[in-house]
Amino acid sequence: MSIRLAGVNKSFGDFAALTDIDLDLPSGQLTALLGPSGGGKSTLLRIIAGLEVGDTGTVEIEGVDATRLPARKRNVGFVFQHYAAFRHMSVADNVGFGLKIRKRPKAEVKARTAEMLDLVHLSPFAERLPAQLSGGQRQRMALARALAIEPTVLLLDEPFGALDAKVRKELRDWLRRLHDEVHVTTVFVTHDQEEALEVADRIVVINDGRVEQEGTPDELYDAPASEFVMGFLGPVTALQGHLVRPHDLEVESHAFPGAVEGRVARLARVGFEVRVELAVPGEPAPVLVTLTRAEAAHKQLAEGVAAWVRPVPGAGRVAVGASSAASAGPDPSTGSGVPLVAPGA
Amino acid sequence: MAEPTAPAAGRTGTRTRTVRQPSLLRWPLRIAVVVYLALLVVWPVGIVASKTFERGLSPVLEALGQPEVIFAFELTLANAVWAVVINTVFGVGISLLLVRYEFPRRRALSALVDLPLSVSPVVVGLALLLVYSGRTGWFGPTLERLGVQVIYAQPGMIMATAFVSLPLVIREVVPVLHEIGTDQEQAATSLGASAWQTFGRITLPAIRWALVYGVVLSLARSLGEYGAVKVVSGGVALRTQTATLLVEERYSQFGADNTTAAYAAAFVLALLAVVALVVVSVLRPSDHDR
Numbered sequence: 001m002s003i004r005l006a007g008v009n010k011s012f013g014d015f016a017a018l019t020d021i022d023l024d025l026p027s028g029q030l031t032a033l034l035g036p037s038g039g040g041k042s043t044l045l046r047i048i049a050g051l052e053v054g055d056t057g058t059v060e061i062e063g064v065d066a067t068r069l070p071a072r073k074r075n076v077g078f079v080f081q082h083y084a085a086f087r088h089m090s091v092a093d094n095v096g097f098g099l100k101i102r103k104r105p106k107a108e109v110k111a112r113t114a115e116m117l118d119l120v121h122l123s124p125f126a127e128r129l130p131a132q133l134s135g136g137q138r139q140r141m142a143l144a145r146a147l148a149i150e151p152t153v154l155l156l157d158e159p160f161g162a163l164d165a166k167v168r169k170e171l172r173d174w175l176r177r178l179h180d181e182v183h184v185t186t187v188f189v190t191h192d193q194e195e196a197l198e199v200a201d202r203i204v205v206i207n208d209g210r211v212e213q214e215g216t217p218d219e220l221y222d223a224p225a226s227e228f229v230m231g232f233l234g235p236v237t238a239l240q241g242h243l244v245r246p247h248d249l250e251v252e253s254h255a256f257p258g259a260v261e262g263r264v265a266r267l268a269r270v271g272f273e274v275r276v277e278l279a280v281p282g283e284p285a286p287v288l289v290t291l292t293r294a295e296a297a298h299k300q301l302a303e304g305v306a307a308w309v310r311p312v313p314g315a316g317r318v319a320v321g322a323s324s325a326a327s328a329g330p331d332p333s334t335g336s337g338v339p340l341v342a343p344g345a
Numbered sequence: 346m347a348e349p350t351a352p353a354a355g356r357t358g359t360r361t362r363t364v365r366q367p368s369l370l371r372w373p374l375r376i377a378v379v380v381y382l383a384l385l386v387v388w389p390v391g392i393v394a395s396k397t398f399e400r401g402l403s404p405v406l407e408a409l410g411q412p413e414v415i416f417a418f419e420l421t422l423a424n425a426v427w428a429v430v431i432n433t434v435f436g437v438g439i440s441l442l443l444v445r446y447e448f449p450r451r452r453a454l455s456a457l458v459d460l461p462l463s464v465s466p467v468v469v470g471l472a473l474l475l476v477y478s479g480r481t482g483w484f485g486p487t488l489e490r491l492g493v494q495v496i497y498a499q500p501g502m503i504m505a506t507a508f509v510s511l512p513l514v515i516r517e518v519v520p521v522l523h524e525i526g527t528d529q530e531q532a533a534t535s536l537g538a539s540a541w542q543t544f545g546r547i548t549l550p551a552i553r554w555a556l557v558y559g560v561v562l563s564l565a566r567s568l569g570e571y572g573a574v575k576v577v578s579g580g581v582a583l584r585t586q587t588a589t590l591l592v593e594e595r596y597s598q599f600g601a602d603n604t605t606a607a608y609a610a611a612f613v614l615a616l617l618a619v620v621a622l623v624v625v626s627v628l629r630p631s632d633h634d635r
Contacts, residue, residue: 071534071535072538077535083528084531084532097536101533101542145536146536
């Protein structure tokens with residue numbers, strides 16, 4: 001195990017940012033710390049980096065107890081959301097900073113800087129100032145700077161959060177490919193569930209300062225441990241006391257085994273998919289089903305017609321109210337308690 | 346240095362552009378401001394210049410060549426440089442303390458830093474006298490026994506000057522430290538830099554223009570300091586008389602030569618202030634490029 005946290009607590013005044021965190025993050029993998037803003041994931045990352053000190057608990061990096069090690073001796077590469085570019089230095093000087101601090105020979109600094117700039121495709125910009133780069137380029141520079149010191153672990157704090165949607169997507173793909181090349185143990189913080197599902201080998205869902213669940217993206221998506229995790233990773237709807245994904249529901253315009261009867265209350269086409277809202281007797285809120293356009297046409301569904309619905313066999317389900325102790329769950333103020341949680345909202 | 350300055354100048358240019366007032370109002374406003382400044386600043390300073398050269402250039406050069414005048418300017422410069430050096434070191438230290446650290450009574454300290462701006466320099470001088478006076482001060486006799494004379498000597502004058510110009514560096518550096526934030530410093534730390542390396546390679550370059558600006562301002566302020574220095578120096582010619590004290594003394598004496606000396610010294614002081622202003626206005630655009 002590459003990064004091992006045990007019994008970590010951290011509070012800022014009265015606010016408990018982290019509560020009893022025990023976590024093993026495997027070597028060589030790309031792990032996402034996923035959760036809503038203010039959930040403590042950035043604080044956790046900063047404790048790993050040594051930029052913040054936990055009130056209790058231990059931090060172990062590659063078998064070395066780093067709990068009392070200052071940040072500068074942890075050999076950790078850290079990438080900040082807002083780049084933290086050294087504004088008065090050229091791109092090359094930014095990238096070479098860590099090596100110069102380590103008093104490496106000039107020739108080595110130069111060679112390593114060139115290699116890193118090549119890796120992040122910034123070689124033509126070596127002599128520019130950070131102010132002359134775009135946001136995406138600055139973040140790649142920050143990444144090259146962090147990787148230049150050959151860090152034991154690479155930590156990224158919402159690395160793409162300040163970028164626009166298109167660049168964010170490009171950089172996300174690029175980070176995945178980079179990780180496949182470099183293989184450094186990487187942990188990144190994000191509140192975007194799509195980003196985590198797409199890029200990470202493992203996901204740790206953090207909410208209210210606690211670990212809700214950890215596992216591979218598939219494990220989390222298919223077998224969420226709580227209402228919170230289920231709701232945070234994708235759209236959900238409630239049927240017969242369970243939360244299910246709207247695309248895991250089977251709907252027909254005739255009765256079939258295990259299905260409950262309802263009526264199509266609303267039918268809306270959104271791009272490539274069709275969203276059907278069923279009014280089912282006994283359900284406090286409409287049941288949401290998503291279909292492809294072809295399916296919807298084939299099944300002759302229309303507003304007002306009767307329809308039967310059931311979860312497909314093997315669908316991921318979570319009983320409503322069966323959330324873990326720490327889970328905030330869906331907003332209880334909606335009264336009926338039916339969560340139609342928008343993903344990554 | 347040249348590279349970052351160029352885009353900054355353009356940026357400040359667009360920033361200072363304000364909403365245009367209707368021209369009916371614009372002209373009276375402009376005239377009012379010009380008249381006000383002329384009556385208050387330009388005219389009196391202009392008279393100093395014209396009085397200085399009333400009898401031609403040679404009496405002025407002669408006056409400035411007097412050993413008392415030369416000594417006064419040397420002393421003034423020495424005091425100012427010492428005060429500026431002290432204020433630069435402590436100013437940066439206090440700024441870092443105020444911005445980067447949380448501690449009880451931080452706001453009180455921040456307010457205290459502004460005290461020299463609001464309190465009369467004469468009060469500053471009197472306070473120093475009460476503490477360090479060789480005969481009556483509560484700390485002075487002890488120091489005097491150790492062979493250190495503060496009051497009526499250069500240490501006291503430097504202290505008085507430093508006290509008065511203390512806030513100038515801090516008030517320039519603090520907002521810049523706030524603006525650059527801690528990200529860059531933390532990045533340097535995570536890349537292995539020690540506290541001193543981070544300060545020298547990241548923080549100091551980031552605040553350098555604000556610091557230069559603050560230093561120029563305190564230098565100008567220190568050269569012109571009068572009240573506090575008058576109280577603690579005694580104003581003895583060729584021993585503790587600075588340029589401002591010399592102007593006052595010569596002006597109150599009879600004789601055209603004395604008057605010319607007073608005007609000449611005053612003119613040099615005004616000239617130094619103008620040079621400082623020019624330096625500051627040249628630096629100002631780059632001050633915004635950080």
